[in-house]
Amino acid sequence: MEPIYLCIVVFLLCLAVFDLFVGVSNDAVNFLNSAIGAKVAKFRTVLIVASAGVAIGAIMSSGMMDVARHGIMQPSNFSFYDVMTIFLAVMVTDIIVLDMFNTLGMPTSTTVSLVFELLGGTFILAVLKVAADPNLAFSDLLNTDKALSVIIAIFVSVAIAFVFGIIVQWLSRIVFTFNYKRHSRYSIAIFGGIAFTALAYFIFLKGIAKSHYIAEDVRTWVEANTQMLLLATFVGSSIVMEVLHLLRVNIFRLIVLMGTFALAMAFAGNDLVNFIGVPLAGLDSYNDYVANSGGVGVSHFMMDSLNGSAQTPPVYLFAAGVVMIVAMATSKKAQNVIKTSVDLARQDEGDEMFGSSRAARSIVRVTQESSSWISQYMPKSIARWIDSRFNKEEAELNEGAAFDVVRAAINLVLASLLITVGTNYKLPLSTTYVTFMVAMGSSLADRAWSRESAVFRVTGVISVIGGWFITAGVAFVSCAIVCIIMYYGGIVAKIAFMALVVFLLIRSNRKYAEKEKDADKEDVFRLMMRTRDPEIVWDLLAKHVSRTQSFTTRFVMQNFNAIIDGLESERAKTLRRVSNDLAKEKIELKKYRRQELLALRRVPTEIAIERNTWFHLGINSSEQFIYCLRRILDPVKEHVDNNFNPLPAEYIEEFRPIRAQINDLMQQTESQISTCRFENYRETLSLADQCKDELSVIRKKHIDRIQQSKDNSKLQVSLVYLNLLQESQQLLSNMRHQLRAAKKFIDN
Template identity: 50%
Template sequence: METLYLCIVIFLFVLAVFDLMVGVSNDAVNFLQSAVGAKAASFKTVLFIAGTGIFIGAALSNGMMDIARHGIYQPQHFYFAEIMCILLAVMLTDVVLLDVFNTMGMPTSTTVSMVFELLGGTFALALIKVYGSDTLDLGDLINTDKALSVIMAIFVSVAIAFFFGMLVQWLARIVFTFNYKKRMKYSIGLFGGIAATSIIYFMLIKGLKDSSFMTADNKHWIQENTGMLICCFFVFFTILMQVLHWCKVNVFKVVVLLGTFALALAFAGNDLVNFIGIPLAGYSSFVDFTANGAGTGPDGFLMSSLLGPAKTPWYFLFGAGAIMVYALYTSKKAHNVIKTSVDLARQDEGEENFGSTPMARTLVRFSRTLSTGISRVMPESSKRWIDTRFRKDEAIIADGAAFDLVRASVNLVLAGLLIALGTSLKLPLSTTYVTFMVAMGTSLADRAWGRDSAVFRITGVLSVIGGWFITAGAAFTICFFVAMVIHFGGTFAIIALIGLAIFSLIRSQVTYKKRKAKEKGNETIKQLMQSNDNAEILELLRKHTREELVKVLAFTEENFERTATAFLHENLRGLRRAMGSVKFEKQLVKQMKRTGTLAMCRLDNNTVLEKGLYYYQGNDFASELVYSVGRLCEPCLEHIDNNFRPLDTIQKGEFADVTEGITYLLQNCRHKIENNDYEGMENEVRKANELNGQLSHLKREELQRIQSQSGSIKVSMVYLTMVQEAQNVVTYTINLIKVSRKFQMPE
């Protein structure tokens, strides 16, 4: 029996390695977003500074793992076997759940996930124990205070961080404006002093409060002399920053990099429990059981020892720090999560990653109404003066950066202050929530959310916030059922769940790689938006257009054939899949149009006049292809879903023949655009004319059947719609390849 539990402990540590890697992938956005978004230094430099902060924070952490030992459950009422069941369920759930969020590029809270997984697993075992006991109730087994405080912290941190991010950034922009280099002769020293003092205070209060050298005497001395320390730091750093400014050093970069280091340090020092707390609790339980529980067995040995605090051995801390740094440098998913936050906060218009939702549209309308009301009562002179402080055309933004150094500095300083304040007030604020919402508030204050992008940005923010709540619910529910399965299924269930977790992680990696391969086309548009050479921009736009049109034709080919085949064989599932694909493709086409319009704006006037019409015509024909497939699929789906009479044998044979020809035409046109080779295009034009003639003949034949009343009206209606939309597909396809040739070929 001991061998089984030893294997479980070893597996917990193996999962901890994965958890550290996926956890860092998720939380990297907390401390990298501002430095990466403002390009305060090269990406390698930012990673080095953050990695140093992570390693030092992990190494200096004293490893107090109280939340994993007795923060949620009351261990004195649980037996060793039950504790191991809970801990294994938590780790299996945590690794998979965080990996899913990372794959989607959505930042979430590792603290919330761990707390609610512990709560779900404990609740499952507690129900079983209460059912079989006359003396215990749920209040004896579960400590719900911690979970409730985390739920409250979600609301508190989201609202406070967003509001103060908006307010402080507005004030900072009033002081410095977008052309900050002209207005920081003496104010920069004061700003740098406040910022550096805030960051140091944050490091002492939050980042190093549980470090090994922070004895009770040291903490007491810092608490007693906090005011004096802040004053000394403020005077010192104000003078230092002013001197650095006179020495031509960019103080904003210093503040951003110092803030990055501080947040990384605090993350590693305080969030380490989220990743290795569970396996260390399991290890401690196993050591206690093997030493004292031999006579009672795993189902009779109570785990009262977990009530006491435990210090983590230094080699666990060093190992965890090394793994976290490795994950930070190598994880592509970490870069994906950072991209989500940076894109939502960027100053410029660009490709939006989120669509539009009713909630976002309502919020935008409300904000516009409120803004209009305030504008009416504000004096014109005040409005003009404020507008002079927010001239975005004067913004000093590094090449390829999403926003400037002023905003990056405010993001880091304010996030650090709010987290330190929450810690001092014993509020369990989440670093993820605070840093993300501060960044969203500062971007709103900077007028980065214009009328053309606000609804998409708000949708993105709401999606991320919704993901945080989903994390809590999913963590609780999944862990509840996993703990139940392990408890009742025993060894067989453990092996099956471990295999399922491994399969899920592997499948996630494969899916992620496939998705990234599909997104390679985005690299072309990124290069295009960064280029200033008109000839290069035109070539990149031609390449990007080919990539997008090939995707549309591939979609049309696949879903036209799927719809026709599914309808002829009365396959309802196939029609529903096609309809779902159409809805998704419509969003992609809208996004393609927005991106292409932004790209066209970078061409000179002559090129736009010469090639612009062909480009927009190509986009319109691509859109019509997608909508034609939708108009074809919708009546077919309704017909089959209502169990109406199918097509007769003659109709099926006629349409099956023409479907094969249309699919072949789509395939040939796709290959020509993909290879940028339009030689022999006359063959496709001739084939299209033949297909249209054939479809017109089918239409006349069906009208004659209707006239003679030889068939069902419902069947005839859907059949005529199919023929008409098939004609549209042929026409739009051949028009698309014609305008594509005109756009791609040099004059």
């Protein structure tokens, strides 16, 4: 039996390495988004600073491993078999849940997933044990008080972080305005002193000073003299900040980089348990069983040893830190999650990642009405003065930045302070929740959410917060189900779930790789919104429009053929796939229209005036393509779903030459738009007119055929075919409009 559990432990350790990659991909957003969003330094520099914080935090994190050992469960009443079942179920569920959220680009909390997975697995086994043994109480198996305090603190931190983000950012902007360099002469020293003191308190007094590697007498002295140290740090750092400011050093940039280091250290120190705590607890359990079981069966050897504090070898912690640094630097998924947080906090107009929702619309409407009510009673002079402090025309953004360094500094300092307060009161706040909600609150206070974008960004915040709550529910229920299946299914069930995890991870990474292929078009849009030269914006916009319209033409041709194939072969599955593809493409076209319209406002004025009519005609033609295909598809799909008479062979043969001509014309159109070479433009339009004339002849012939037919059994399929002929003509008309619009817009 021992070799089997050794294999499980090895599997847990392998999952720990992968969990580090997946978890860091998700949690890197906590400490990287402010520095990256404000472009305070090169990406490589930010990574180096964060890596230093991660390395130190990882080595100092040994004491946090107790959460997985006895933070949720009471291990004295669980056998070796029980805890290994719980640990394996937790890791299996954790990998799947976190990877799913990363693939969707949604931030989630590794703390939430770990706590609720441990809670779910422990809860379900506790229920079974209490049912089997009346002498056992729930509190003998589940650490209910600790679990409840963790849950409450995690979710209360959402509101606290958001409200404090709004208040502190609003006050900071009143002081510094968007032209922070002009208003920093005296206030920067005080701000820098407060920020440095807060971060120093976070890094040294709450980080390094709590480490097991610091001598006990040093820790005691630091705790006894904390107030004196804070006062001295504030005075000294304020003087240093003023001197650096006079020497033309950007204090905000310094604070942002220091804050990045502090949060990275906190992340590694506090959250490392989320990734390797369970596998290391499994390893300790196995070592204890091998050394002390004395032949006792796995179901009867109780795990009292897990009540003791973890003594994690430094080499494990160092190796985990190295893996986290490598994952942070190389993971595309990490960059995707960072993009979500940066986009939601963005200062300028841009592409909105989320749509609208009823809840978001209600929140925005109530907020606007409340703002209007307050404005009625506020003196006009005060309102004008406040507005002058929020003049975005004076904003000083670094090249390519989504927001300025003032907001980046507030995000990091405030997040660090809140986490420090939580630590003081022994409230295990989620670093993900705190950093994300501070960023959302500060962006709202900064008036980054205009009336045009507010509903989309509120939807985004609701979606992300909802995702966190869903994480909790999914983690709890999923782990409970997996755990009970493993408990009763034994080794066979455990091996089956291990194989399932490997399969799901391989499939997930393949799907994400396919998704990344479509990212190039998003890169072009981001470049358009960050570029200041209108001529370069125009070149990029022409490229973007060309690719959008050529892809739409290719998409339409493929799905037109798929509909006809589905009708001829009566394959309902093909038609359902086309229906789903049309719905997705309609959403994509709406997104690209907004992107391109935003970019069109940034091109030279004379070009915009000259070309905007053709832009709108082109995008309308693309949308009409989708509507046209939908009008073809719906009758065909209904016909096939109802198993009505198939399309007669004579209709198929009659339409085949027309289908070939339409395909050839669509290919010509796609080629001309994608290459921006329109030498054969008039010839293509002429051939399209000829094809439309042929369709008119066939349509008239078919109408006569319907009129003269006495066989009512073919009436339904005849009407479907008539609709196909009519909409094929409309398809060609749309193609002509799009080709003409593309030529006039790109090659005018």
